Amino acid sequence: MKSEELDYYDKLIASICRLRLQSSYKLYPKKKESDFPLVFNDRVEKWLVYYTGPGKVHFEKWLARSGSYISMFREVLRDENLPDELACVPIIESGVYPFAVSRAQAVGLWQFIQPTGAIFGLTRNHWYDERRDPVKSTKAAARMLKELREKFGDWYLALAAYNGGHNRVAAAVRKQGTDNFWDLYLPKETEDYVPKIIAAAIIMKDPLVFGFSDGANDYLEYDTVEVYGPVDFKLAARCVGVSEKDIIALNPEVSRQCTPPDMIPYPLKLPAGKSAAFIKKFSKLDDSDKYLSTKELGAREHKSVVYRVRRGDNLSTIARKHKVSVTKLKQWNHIARGDLIYPGQKLKIYR
Helix, strand or coil, rough: HHHHHHHHHHHHHHHHHHHHHHHHHHHHHHHHCCCCCCCCCCCHHHHHHHCCCCCHHHHHHHHHHCCCCHHHHHHHHHEEEEHHHHHHHHHHHHHCCCCEEEECCCCCCCEEEEHHHHCCCEEEECCEEHHHHEEHHHHHHHHHCCCCCCCHHHHHHHHHHHHHHHHHHHHHHHHHHCCCHCCCCCCCHHHHHHHHHHHHHHHHHCCCCCCCCCCCCCCEEEEEECCCCCEHHHHHHHHCCCCCCHHCCCCCCEECCCCCCCCCCCEEEECCCCCCCCCCCCCCCCCCHCCCHHHHHHHHHEEEEEECCCCCCCHHHHHHHHHHHHHHHHHHHCCCCCCCCCCCCCEEEEE
16 A cells, blocks of 8 residues: 555544544433543544654553553542543653653652652652652552642643642632633643643543554552662562663652662562562571661762753763763663753752
8 A cells, every 4th residue: 555545544544533433422421420521622533643643653652651650640530539541641641751851850650859859748858759759659649630630620620730830820710700720821732731631531532443453461569568778679680580771650750770778678579479589588588688887878879969961961071071981871860762961951959
């Protein structure tokens, strides 16, 4: 089949999907299990077209990642009597990536800035950052969204406030004399934010119809063992026969590749089915080999500096200037792929 024919076929399928949606979207608000209205309008359709067209490669990646967390998101939301559709918020906020960091230094799946995270019980110190903890951050986000819904009495305004700030949205409602989100003038990012989430929720209701595979079967399973001292992730990885990256991925809240010395016991997460192997090998080690020494911990307590990226900078020149490796620089700042940085970005560098 020629490329022109393939393009025509893709557009035809997308049109059929939208027509099917337009004919059925009125059914969504009637479902008793959710009070989250799935409005379908031009602003929502814009993002449906993007996510099923030019942005499909990105949405596919986000959807695949969401399979590891979506069941947990929904369980936490239901515990707070919140609608399942809110499980789409991390898709738009972070691409469902626990190590995501925004330009405003918001962190984690739900993109908490430091002060807001602290208000909702997320602790951050030298050793760990609970904004990156999938379960704890989800519970914090659920509480925050619930509070915003109670204040505004409307899910769209609550989500706008989650993105743009409570005071900004409240001021817009007061000054513009309307509490209808679709009639409010807000910053473009916030005006787009709610339609993006609605579009994501519509796709998530029936991903196959929109040309996506259902990644919900990839639920992230793990075992948890309590450790009574700072355990190096390299040692944990050797004990269970996986890579250090696998241990880091399961414990994204940890900042220094070892369990925190100030939280004992610490619930170390391991790949599912590996806890027995860990306990068997770890228990045979001497205490001096099990846990990091004071000297080793001291090396990980090195002070950090914050470098603000300037025009013309790249990771290589910054690394050479501060006598560190590019690999470490990317690891410290959770730069997962590529070497893209931008002027004004703040990079942490440890000495």
